[in-house]
Amino acid sequence: MVRIGVITFPGSLDDRDAQRAVRFAGAEPVALWHGDHDLQHVDAIVLPGGFSYGDYLRPGAIASLSPIMTDVVDAANRGVPVLGICNGFQMLVESHLLPGGLIRNAHQQFIRRDQRLVVENADTAWTHQFSAGEEIVIPLKNGDGGFIADAETLNRLEGEGLVAFRYAGVNPNGSLNDIAGLTNERGNVVGLMPHPEHAVEAGFGPDTPQAMSSGIDGLRCFTSAVEALAARV
Template identity: 65%
Template sequence: MRIGVVTFPGSLDDRDAARAVRAVDAEAVSLWHGDRDLKGVDAVILPGGFSYGDYLRCGAIARFAPVMDALVPAAQGGLPVLGICNGFQVLCEAHLLPGALVRNDDRRFTCVDQLLRVENASTAWTSDFVAGVEITIPLKNGEGGFVADEATLDALEGDGRVVVRYAGRNPNGSYRGIAGISNERGNIVGLMPHPEHAVETGYGPSTDGLRFFTSVLSKVVSA
């Protein structure tokens, strides 16, 4: 299986995402923000960082990168896409996911090992989990507060599209404790915490993040 990892100017977790892909014995394919095709990959990861310096808004410029011209229709057609942190922001800016990510309510950069509860274990990126399980993976952001209007929040809850939720403390003021969501089809997932930093024993608080990557491997192989 070939999983593309997009690098924007300012990306800083692209190598970690590629390492996580290799940890599940998949091939990590480098995609540059200026690429106009996806090189035939089976899935795509938009990694964390500060794409284009986070000028204007986080992810606002990355949304117009040439690679997104290929990614948006592919994602709408069913290609599995995972947006992590800044990648989540890019997905919202590209209108592949609803809502927006705003500055943390305490106006501070948060960097913690975060307890999460997996709410939806049926997406392309969470199918190797069991709904309700609690996991611990790193969280690091300054603009990680998920916001949306009440109608959108109700729809996300009602359709089961809240993928992961903060367990215990809500570290950035996200509405309803939402840490990650999916599209209706479940192939597109965005989350603020960083599963790629929790895939190997001794490096990170756990190996809980590994199952995000084994999930998509299983999903694509069985498709």
């Protein structure tokens, strides 16, 4: 069975939700601890949402220096799939696995909403079960979700197809180019602000035209990784 590790940091609050999403996707969730130098031979890694170290200094900055992140960076560079969700996205940026930065929302307020997204890159370990241009709905909750980068970096991201997800309808936090998520060139590292782990089970996800709380668009982020990893065996 595919084993996907979910790392808990001080202040993580969506680690159990991520483990649950991994289980729903048909893989075995493996709880990992930020202070260890041990990935327990997992096949993929999830950096969950939350407020690691109370978001002191910059969100994700202190967590990016945790002992296990050395191993995460090494694993990512070897091609191991790594997904960073919200605070995890911030860790990926702070660890330089993804470019740019994430700053306080433009309106200076924490926001939570069911957010429409457009899938821009459907050729990554975490997105290949989507279609490019497909619109999905994923819950969003952040206070420091504004993506920034210099003009050269933005041009490279757009030109090389490294934008994984883009906000549709409303830009909730002032992210440049409406960027909601990124991938690296290899396609194994993906970071996004919205929370796919909160849209994996009917009855507990976003509302859809079919029924209240029936949205499960987030599940495909995890089943994509499971399918990609199973294909390697």
